[in-house]
Amino acid sequence: MTGRPVVLVTGGSRGIGAAVARKAASQGWDVLINYVAQEDAARALATELQATGARAEIVKGDTGSEDVAAIFAALDQHFGRLDALVNNAGVVDRAERVEDFSRARLDRMFAINVIGKIRCAAEAVRRMSTAHGGQGGSIVNISSMAATIGSPGQYVDYAASKGAVDTFTIGLSKEVAAEGIRVNAIRPGIIDTDIHASGGIPDRASAMASAIPMQRPGLADEVADAVLYLMSSQASYVTGAILNVSGGR
Numbered sequence: 001m002t003g004r005p006v007v008l009v010t011g012g013s014r015g016i017g018a019a020v021a022r023k024a025a026s027q028g029w030d031v032l033i034n035y036v037a038q039e040d041a042a043r044a045l046a047t048e049l050q051a052t053g054a055r056a057e058i059v060k061g062d063t064g065s066e067d068v069a070a071i072f073a074a075l076d077q078h079f080g081r082l083d084a085l086v087n088n089a090g091v092v093d094r095a096e097r098v099e100d101f102s103r104a105r106l107d108r109m110f111a112i113n114v115i116g117k118i119r120c121a122a123e124a125v126r127r128m129s130t131a132h133g134g135q136g137g138s139i140v141n142i143s144s145m146a147a148t149i150g151s152p153g154q155y156v157d158y159a160a161s162k163g164a165v166d167t168f169t170i171g172l173s174k175e176v177a178a179e180g181i182r183v184n185a186i187r188p189g190i191i192d193t194d195i196h197a198s199g200g201i202p203d204r205a206s207a208m209a210s211a212i213p214m215q216r217p218g219l220a221d222e223v224a225d226a227v228l229y230l231m232s233s234q235a236s237y238v239t240g241a242i243l244n245v246s247g248g249r
Contacts, residue, residue, distance in 0.1 A: 004028060004029060004030045004054075004055070005028070005029050005030070005081075005083035005084065006029065006030045006031070006032065006075075006079045006081050006082055006083050006084075007020075007021075007024050007029045007030070007031055007032070007082075007083060007084040007085070007086060007231065008031075008032045008034065008071075008072075008075055008082060008084070008085050008086070008120075008124075009021050009024070009031060009032070009033055009034065009086045009088055010034045010063050010071075010085075010086065010087055010088050010089035010116075010120060011034065011035070011036075011063070011088045011089030011090065012031070012032075012033035012034050012035065012042070012045070012086075012088065013033060013035035013038040013039075013041040013042035013045060013058075014038055014041055014193070015191075015193035015220055016088055016142065016188065016191065016193060016220045016223050016224065016227075017033075017086070017088040017089070018033075018041075018045055018220070019219075019220035019221050019223065019224035020086050020088065020223075020224045020227050020228070021033055021045060021049060021056070022045075022048070022049065022224070023221070023224040023225065023227070023228045024054075024084075024228060024231070025049040025052055025054035025056065026052065027228060027232075028054075029054065029083075029084075029231075030054055030055040030056065030079060031046075031049060031054060031055075031056045031057075032056075032057050032058075032059060032074070032075050032078060032079065033045055033046055033056060033057070033058045033059070034058075034059050034060075034061055034063070034071055034089065035058060035059075035060060036060065036061070036062050036089075039058075039060065042058040042060075043058060045058075046058050055079075057074070057078045057079075059071050059074040059075070059078075061074075062112070062116075063089045063112060063116030063117070063119070063120055064089075064108065064111035064112035064115065064116045065111070068116065068119045068120060068123060069123075071120075071123075072120075072123040072127075075127075076127075081127075082124060082127045082128055082137060083128070083135075083137045083138070084137055084138040084139070084140070084231045085120060085121065085124040085137075085138075085139045085140070086140050086142070086227055086231075087117045087120055087121060087139060087140065087141040087142060088142045089112060089116060089117075089120075090112060090113045090142060090161075091108065091109060091112050091113065092155055092158050093105050093108075093109060093155065093157070093158070095153070095154040095155065096154075097153060097156075098156050098157070101157055105157065106157055109157050109158060109161050110157075110161055110164075113158070113161035113162065113164075113165065114161050114164045114165065114168070117141055117165060117168065118168060121139055121141070121168075121172060121183070124137070124139055124181075125139075125172075125176055125179075125181060128180065128181050129176055129179040129180065129181055130179045130180045131179045134179075134180065135180065136179070136180025136181055137180065137181055137182075138181070138182045138183075138184075138230065138231045138235075139172070139181060139182070139183045139184070140184055140185065140186060140227050140230045140231060141165050141168070141169050141183070141184070141185040141186075142165075142185070142186055142188065142223075142227075143162045143165040143166050143169070143185045143186065143187045143188075143242065144158070144159070144162040144165075144187055144188060144189075145187045145188065145189045145244060145246045145249055146158055146159035146162050147159055147162035147163040147165070147166050147187060148187070149249075162187075165185060166185060166187075166242055169183055169184065169185040169240065169242060170240050170242075173239045173240035174240060177239055177240075182230075182235065182236075182238060182239040183239055183240065184230045184235070184238060184239060184240065184241045184242070184243065185241070185242045185243070186223060186226050186227055186230070186242075186243050186245055187242055187243065187244045187245065187246065188218065188223045188245050188246065189212065189217075189218055189244070189245065189246025189247055189249040190208050190209075190211075190212060190217045190218065190246075190247070190249065191217060191218045191219065191220060191222075191223060192217040192218065192219060192220070193220055211249070212246075212247045212248065212249045213247060213248030213249060214247035214248055215247075216247065217247075218245060218246070218247055222245060223245050226243055226245045230243070
């Protein structure tokens with residue numbers, strides 16, 4: 001256990017999660033990088049962060065499953081403290097209309113995007129809340145502008161799951177505000193990461209540039225900057241906030 005603050009980034013091996021891990025390390029945080037399948041990427045990222053002087057560890061685990069307990073057990077073992085949770089892990093699926101959604105698709109979507117975030121936040125509260133002997137901390141949930149747009153004809157289920165994240169953020173922020181924990185969310189817009197490929201539209205970010213008021217997709221680093229702000233003491237009076245990082249979309 002060191003004097004440096006510790007952040008757990010779920011889904012931290014690539015995309016927005018990896019950008020958050022890099023920014024956090026550069027600003028004096030030690031980092032636990034959670035991943036599901038991209039072990040090589042997670043290890044490479046940890047090595048990169050260690051070279052900057054940060055302590056960085058990795059832990060495999062699907063936040064949509066019973067792996068949540070093991071993820072936090074690894075946190076306790078490696079660091080013995082938690083100062084921030086970036087609840088980033090999430091999935092999208094192939095573009096489909098609502099009448100074509102399978103039950104398996106919906107179960108997976110909500111298990112990871114909603115239930116997993118709630119369970120990770122619960123574990124974080126147990127460690128950070130002053131009511132449980134903790135020293136306080138910050139939770140940043142990664143939502144999406146889809147929560148307000150609805151994503152018709154593509155990902156209505158994804159949009160609905162992110163709407164649930166927004167509501168959860170507001171409710172939890174009020175529940176733990178007097179216990180030293182700030183809870184906020186980021187709503188990224190169209191960000192140039194490989195999540196679009198997993199949804200079967202690898203060029204979606206560039207193709208949608210004309211629909212964005214700023215006429216370009218965002219970068220993972222731009223989302224990470226907003227996350228680090230909400231984690232920082234500069235946001236000491238900010239809780240229950242949902243910040244759009246969307247180029248005006």
